[in-house]
Amino acid sequence: MIKIYSPASIGNIGVGFDVLGAAIEPIDGTNLGDKISISSSNCFKLVNTGTFKHQLPKKVEDNVVYKCWELFCKKIKKNIPIKIVLEKNMPIGSGLGSSACSIVGTMTALNEFSKTNKLSNKELIILMGQLEGNLSGNIHYDNVYPCYSGGIQIIIQKDDIIGQNIPYFKNWLWIVAWPGINISTFQSRSILPNTYSNSTCIQHSRNLATFIHASYTNQEILAAKSIKDIIAEPYRMKLLPNFKKVKSMVKKDGAISCGISGSGPSFFAISQDIKTAKKIASTLKKNYVNKDKGFVYICKIDQKGTRKIG
Structure with missing residues (x-):
């Protein structure tokens, strides 16, 4: 087996x-x-x-x-x-x-x-x-x-x-919250525009290049500040419950960055320490997640990927 x-x-x-x-x-x-x-x-x-x-x-x-x-x-x-x-x-x-x-x-x-x-x-x-x-x-x-x-x-x-x-920052904790609803990738991709302005493309390239550069030069605050989604988030946020409100709340809790995980509806936030991560997790449980269906986990980067078990 x-x-x-x-x-x-x-x-x-x-x-x-x-x-x-x-x-x-x-x-x-x-x-x-x-x-x-x-x-x-x-x-x-x-x-x-x-x-x-x-x-x-x-x-x-x-x-x-x-x-x-x-x-x-x-x-x-x-x-x-x-x-x-x-x-x-x-x-x-x-x-x-x-x-x-x-x-x-x-x-x-x-x-x-x-x-x-x-x-x-x-x-x-x-x-x-x-x-x-x-x-x-x-x-x-x-x-x-x-x-x-x-x-x-x-x-x-x-x-x-x-x-x-x-490279990634090993002290970062990734808090993920699934609100208990389902959105197909096909649906979330279909609402994106077919074209973007020059300024949006330039800013997106700048953010991505900065993130990669900061990851290789061990500048975690610069890396966190560059995690901005100007391609999908402005259009997909309407599919997510209380997204703008919750994003503001977790930043006040101390998240150094946050956004939509993949196509949504899951939300991710990044913390530099466990105390802040637990605070963010509590906020997401109270304000983003359906108590009967959703979940919140504090995670780290999985280094192994797919592997044999048992």
Whole structure:
């Protein structure tokens, strides 16, 4: 049996629309990610478990795990009779890389299981991106690649390079809050404009370049100040409950930066210490999260990415 864990991720990190992503893990040990188990079988079987299994499609063929198996078998030109158990610990449409978790975990497990037909890392990641693109409307790796490789990744997509690690500040704590509602990536992308002004493009480039420069030169305040989303946030904030109010509140609590995680509706904030992080988490629980459905976690960067467990 093969068992794989794939962590949650923050796509964009505000300043890097479709080109930055961070893998995250709660500091309390919670598995904020999906688990995939694969074992031999006489035919394809899929079993759904986990906290958010009720959000998964009832029809097996509509499940992204089935689509992974179908695409992988097509790629290696051979059907693999297996049983897959998906432990769905991530809410769908949360902005925390839920689909990437399932895709990356399943594809990695399939490749490990198929010992005589293994794909290269690049082939595997391209398939992951293709599936993610089928769900959201276009191929983007800002959740897939950090979920697979861990750390904070800049997406390059040039020659043989999909992405590479960039330095991150190890003292930063990332507070993420899912309000309990779901927004599809396709929906949140569809409300963005087709064109942007010269001034917006210049400022966005300046912010992103400053963030990368500050990350490499260990200037954490400069890096935090450059995390500004002028590409998606002005349009997506209307989809998020109390976003502007909550953003103001967590900054007063001491957050050095904050914004929309991926396509939303999850919110992320960054703190330099645990006391401030707990204060921010409390504010988000009271003012952003549905008490019956949502959650808040204080996280650190997950350095390992997708890995074998058990």
